[in-house]
Amino acid sequence: xxxxxxxxxxxxxxxxxxxxxxxxxxxxxxxAVPSRGSNGSLRFQRNDVxxxxxxxxxxxxxxxxxxxxxxxxxxxxxxxxxxxLVDDLTGRDSYSAIEDLVRHMPSLSExxxxxxxxxxxxxxxxxxxxxxxxxxxxxxxxxxxRSPLGAGLGQCIVVLGRLRSxxxxxxxxxxxxxxxxxxxxxxxxxxxxxxxxxxxxxxVPEARQLVRSSGDLTSICDAIEAIRE
Numbered sequence: 001x002x003x004x005x006x007x008x009x010x011x012x013x014x015x016x017x018x019x020x021x022x023x024x025x026x027x028x029x030x031x032a033v034p035s036r037g038s039n040g041s042l043r044f045q046r047n048d049v050x051x052x053x054x055x056x057x058x059x060x061x062x063x064x065x066x067x068x069x070x071x072x073x074x075x076x077x078x079x080x081x082x083x084x085l086v087d088d089l090t091g092r093d094s095y096s097a098i099e100d101l102v103r104h105m106p107s108l109s110e111x112x113x114x115x116x117x118x119x120x121x122x123x124x125x126x127x128x129x130x131x132x133x134x135x136x137x138x139x140x141x142x143x144x145x146r147s148p149l150g151a152g153l154g155q156c157i158v159v160l161g162r163l164r165s166x167x168x169x170x171x172x173x174x175x176x177x178x179x180x181x182x183x184x185x186x187x188x189x190x191x192x193x194x195x196x197x198x199x200x201x202x203x204v205p206e207a208r209q210l211v212r213s214s215g216d217l218t219s220i221c222d223a224i225e226a227i228r229e
Contacts, residue, residue, distance in 0.1 A: 083158045125145060161179070
């Protein structure tokens with residue numbers, strides 16, 4: 001039986017991601033891929049790598065029964081309809097931007113989160129950000145907790161946050177971030193699906209423009225729902 005969160009070396013991780021080892025090594029040493037160690041001693045946690053790959057819209061070799069999983073028609077659109085849109089945030093870096101979003105979005109109790117307060121959520125989001133940047137390119141970042149919130153969250157929530165000024169987020173494409181897509185999930189399986197859906201949606205220029213600038217959350221959700229794989 002495969003350990004779903006095995007500790008992997010560089011060759012095994014490169015195979016998992018279908019990447020040349022030299023590319024993976026360069027990304028890891030630049031901090032783009034969550035890893036520890038350096039050079040010949042680089043190590044990777046399987047779940048962290050899969051989570052990162054999904055957030056970047058990459059395919060994962062042999063990804064944990066992907067074809068057997070069943071999700072709602074569009075998990076991202078559904079989670080965003082349950083979420084919120086928060087404009088004019090004033091963070092000056094990734095950490096203060098996340099904090100500003102958590103402080104200004106609707107309270108967790110309004111989202112049905114019963115087992116965590118905003119300070120704890122913020123600490124968990126920042127801890128995940130310390131592992132590796134959640135910026136995924138095009139000026140977007142996807143803050144999320146490394147571990148889902150569990151049974152205290154009945155259904156997944158996505159919150160859009162827009163910054164007054166773009167900030168450096170150490171994105172893999174070098175673009176500063178002006179829009180955050182905060183993911184609150186109850187299960188790892190669903191979290192990975194949401195990250196995959198976000199990466200898929202942001203490949204579409206018209207969807208990126210709507211997410212970045214529209215004030216109508218319903219229109220954004222409708223556009224996301226219309227995207228076909």
